Amino acid sequence: MTPFKLHRAKSLSEATKAFKAAEEGRFLAGGQTLIPVLKQRLAAPSDLVSLGGVAGLAGITASAEKITIGAMTRHADVAANADVRRLLPALAEMAGGIGDPHVRNRGTMGGSVANNDPAADYPAAVLGLGGTVVTDSRRISADDYFQGLFTTALEDGEIITALEFPVPERAGYVKMPHPASRYCLVGVMVTKGAAGVRVAVTGAGQGGVFRVPAMEAALAKSFTAAAIVGIKVAADDLMTDIHAGAEYRAHLIGVLARRAIAKALA
């Protein structure tokens, strides 16, 4: 790693101040993406601002309508949380399938959502559940938040403090993990709740996570796997890489969406 100055912020204001004073600052959450990136010298920030010591950023609160997850909450803690498992088991299951056990013990939900990797799991949860990204300065709805590959509505220096998820009536998530990395070749989250039906796809889009309006409309009429048989997502805007072509990813979206519906109904 190239040298950098590390700031161990104790509060959000300290973190913001250190970030603003830096020539090229980066926030450090769980580090499970950023540290490998630094080790590969794919980034060389002048300053890292660690959020690990900021009080109040980790933890989960739940009511019958809403689950709020602090940005620094580790994947393993989301997976194991009794309220999440009871109210939103699809999210607990998703969290328990990210990376590997060691990654889940360090990686954080806020870090993943801020990074917005096109093959990450959590973007599908935030968009698929119609969640809200809460930052140190405002609230951003999921539909406004995701803006492309590794691109979000976050301003420079803005810090995610929590993610809010409305508790749905039904939710299911299924992914085809890359066999080595466990990132999503394709992952599909299907939910039904107060805001209607939402279908969010990660791992496949050239522009990152996206919704599938045709499936949502069909499922609003009949929330069954049969309702979306024959609805295809065009391969044009999907990714092709050495692991899977766009046509294959398009096919997987249909298969995994039907499986996610079956899970949501189970």
Next chain:
Amino acid sequence: MPVITVTVNRATHKIDVPDNMLLSSLLRDELRLTGTHIGCDTSQCGACTVHVDGRSVKSCTMLAVEADGLAVTTIEGLAEGEKLHPMQTAFRDHHGLQCGFCTPGMIMAAVALAEQNPAPTDAEVREGLEGNLCRCTGYQNIVEAIMSGARAMHGARS
């Protein structure tokens, strides 16, 4: 350089570390605990797995400074004197290694798994080893060792 206080294998160290030092470097280069292995540059292999406050982490993917105030256990901290940890014994009994390079990480991952799940199934062990690569054995004996070691840790006959 920040001064941190870190407890490693029950011994507390107060030590200056560079901002960009990895926990794996602190363990290996400063504390000379070279049982924690570095098998890759990409945070994929898990040979460097240690426990931080009881949870398994890749020590190559955590800054040393972030271990300030925390308790780290490495492979050297498992045995009690000459008495091997039950998971170490199980790896020896089941020949859960060939070259041995990945073994420290495998055992640290296995102990963390067995602490959470006293009787893991074959599938649960394989899922639990998702973050640890072995390039010799094909995993079969590693999985058998971990299932046996988990039983031994929890007092059953292996």
